[in-house]
Amino acid sequence: MGGTVSAQARRSDRGAVAVEFALLLPVLVLLVFGIIDFGRVLNAQITVSQAAREGARLAALANPNACTRAAAAGTGLSLTCSGNVTITACSATANQTSDAQARVRYAVSGLILFPGITVTGTGVMPCQG
Secondary structure, three states: OOOOOOHHHHHHHHHHHHHHHHHHHHHHHHHHHHHHHHHHHHHHHHHHHHHHHHHHHHHHOOOOOHHHHHHHHOOOOOOOOOOOEEEEOOOOOOOOOOEEEEEEEEEOOOOOOOOOOEEEEEEEEEOOO
16 A cells, blocks of 8 residues: 555646646746846846936037937947937037936837837936036
């Protein structure tokens, strides 16, 4: 009697394991894709913030290429001056109490669980007048 398990009991255990796996698989898949989506959104947010800081820094120095350089600073993202990057540069009469501002918006595409998320970064620097 001790230690032998009947074939019927083994088949019943395998069936129970299959049912448990079928119940947990959707939860595990959602968890994995949620982690991937969160990572992609976080990466886009960090990149957009860096691009906005770069644009604001160059706009504060009255660099005419501030928008182009800000778009280029968004490595891995398709940023353009006409669609994603907005620069408010310092005027010719600006002093250090005035601010240059850069705003970058990017719609993160290809997300599984959170489609349609747009991340925004804003950079503000005092004008160097």
